[in-house]
Amino acid sequence: MSERELKDLNDVKEFSITKDRKLFSATSEEIEQGLTTDIYFIKTREILEKLGHSDTKVVAEVFASSPGIVAGIDEALNLLKTKEVKVWALEEGAKIEKKEVVMRIEGSYNDFGIFETAILGTLANSSGWATAAKECKEAAGEKPMLCFGARHVHPAVAPVMERAALIGGADGASCILGAKATGQEPAGTVPHALILTVGDTLEVAQAYHDLMPENEPRTILVDTFQDEAVESLRLAKELKANLDGIRLDTASERGGVTPGLLKEVRARLDQAGYEHVNIFISGGLTPARIKEFDKLGASGFGVGSYISSAKAINMTMDLKEVAGQPIAKRGRIPGITNNPRLKRRI
Known part of the structure; x- marks a missing residue:
């Protein structure tokens, strides 16, 4: 079957997936x-055609x-731009209430109905991600909150998720494509894998300082090999003013990052004269945990699975x-539902 829009069940039957397909995610064309x-x-399209409707x-x-932050509007509009329709919709990132109309489409149903599944799915997931990001950002306040969630979803939707997080209020995203989609540059330092491969946190920190662009913050993981407080002081002593911050991402097997750990690291850095060293926290963060760590002196947060x-x-x-x-179902x-917030988009 040629790459044209599906018209009937025969088109569906003729379509097949090639054996050399590498990913099962859909392309934009599909x-x-x-x-x-x-x-x-x-089936609806075929029957409407046969009945003259x-x-x-x-x-x-x-x-x-449910209430939240709406996202995915732009993608939904992109699917409808080639259709003979009129569309009214809310802006990306708008706060919405339960049962609020976020989009209105006027035209022949047989022209746009084929995209109902894609439009609803795009809006549903993107809005959920944006809403969660908004909750985390509100908890973080003026402190940076970055989205580190790409590793928890299929790579095909990782940029969609991180773009939605940025729409919801995240200050940055680690996924390259997700950040670029909103005109930003991706944010992040290095993984534990680099430190494990090199074998020494300080050696990695010095190499990071020497090799990375000047505008990249010198924030280094400190939980790979040694006690977090000991490693933080070791880095601060050697890099001095060049060390912007340390990152706590302690493994769950060791209890994860705890309020007690944060308080100790912050106190030891301050006592040694390294008040300038920020403490960035990641790993299992929720809005409640962000608020708790914020009060204890954390400087920024990386949120993934939430x-x-x-x-x-x-x-x-x-x-x-x-x-x-x-007309309407029972x-x-x-x-038409009145919603003055809707704006003509197509």
């Missing part, structure tokens, strides 16, 4: 073809199941008008 849609939308004008509304595993804000698409007449109110 999403635009309708290959990620639920099969019942293809392919050009029937409808108004569809997308609403949220954002990447955030529950999606489920989205629903309802037809509210057909051929100019108000339990819903027929007719």
